[in-house]
Amino acid sequence: MDWLERMNRAMDYMELNLAGEIELSEVARRACCSSHQFQRMFSFITNVTLAEYIRRRKLTLAALELQNNEAAKVIDIAMKYGYESPVSFARAFQLLHGITPAMARQDGIALKAYPRISFLITIKGVDAVNYRIETKESFEVFGMELVFRNDESGNAPNTPAQFWQLSHANGEVERLAANAGDLPRFVSQDSYKVHGICSYKNTGNDTFPYMLCSFKSGTSNVNGYSTITIPAQTWVIFPSEPIAWDAFDGTIETLYRRFYADWLPTSGYEQVDETELQVYGEGAGLHSVELWFAVRKV
Template sequence: MMTAAFENYQARMQRALAHIDAHLDGELDLATLSGVAAFSKFHFHRQFSATFGLSVHRYVQLARLKRASQALARDDAQSVTDIAMDAGYDAPDAFARAFRQRLAQSPSSFRKSPDWASWLTAFGPLDNARNKLMKITFEQDDVKILDVPDTPVAMMEHRGNRAKLGETSERFRAWCKASGLPPETGRSSFMVFRSEREPAVPDDYSMDLCVGTDGPVAGDGQVKAGTIPGGRCAVLRYPGNTNNLEPAALYLYRDWLPQSGEEARDFPIYARRRLMPIPGMQAREVVVELHLPLK
């Protein structure tokens, strides 16, 4: 009974998200969305925030700004004024302020030279919110065994409490940008998981943050050259942009590996993240692939 009630609750929240997607040009106030989800309008804003980690207003604003950024990146792009109106702003100046605040670029600057690293960061909360209701399941056919070449990388090690991983990631992103190795250059980034996601002792958490590069690595004491060794790998593509790859890793270890007859190689499981072009647009989508090294 509790499972059925929970699934019904999630389905009603999913209806609200689907309505937002389909009516970004329309009225998306609390009364409208609570009616779509069949919840009380007096409590819906708290229920929405508790479920998705964003208020209704912030979610709608991010969804409209994301669509606006994609419109700016299209080859047959509209005028900035038209895009601002479509995003629900009465004046281009108000749209420009909101856009700059979120993406650290003006709309015209983004149109000329999009900063995709900032774009990913800006809309990460939106992706995370949408993923909360995504039921992710995998099957044997989702896993491909590939021969992966050696990959030279620049690497920054994170050792210690996972709560401080964000600080390490920010330092590494800043180094990549200063070194001309941001995501928009088409280079892959990697996360090598050297410990459990949540070890019994938090300070035992260990991960390497890497970016692929063929050139010399001018280390600053924190960044050094390294190599992700090639060989046979079980590769599982993860749907969407996320830092929580635990469901995919669990599937590989618990379900796929015992049934495959394969044995894991003596190198940690790692993720490869890259930006891939969306046909007909300058925009990119994130592709995340989990690699389990095999003997």
């Protein structure tokens, strides 16, 4: 089963269960990946979060029912699409459509419709996708790790970005860099000493691990840190151009989108183990980032 078929199987499941409970674990199972990976892929490809897409589809169908079934009560439609009360339903409905549910039954009223998403191969522009494929032996990284929820709930830091900010502020990033030691030979010697690694182990359907890490070498001091072993893998690596610090967020988002939307669907590879590395460095006196994705031939 190819990438497109897996993604569309997941969309079929969601469409059939809009008037019921959508289990994200089942969505991910049909796409042959984890819940965290599916939500990331979906948002990078479509520019909308999975939760927002589901909300829009539910409220699109709710509006159609209000218009086409005068006998149906607003409270019944609200409950059908997962809202606990008419008040919460009316608030969400008005936020999307700009009118109340009762007004939706008026003749000639304007409503919004968000159609079902289908994944297709499309012909786009001729922009080059810069990448390289490398096979690396097993290696180790060590550092500070936290487990985050996919919905970014919980106490701060509740995102990797906040984790980085806090660790810079309290000096932990600098301390880790001082303990990193020499860079291994398979890493560019222009790389910094502290990087990020994501989804390197299973922490449950609704969570994912993230570590601020350094590559372990013979001169590293790993005392007090978590250490993980990354098995021998084939990696597809997407490098950035030299950039300023304030351009990092947009650059990383673009690289993820190039991987998920442009490269992966037609490459003949699939992502494995979901391990992702963000390797930071210098280039032309500025800064750079490489995204490493573990892949294998289909």
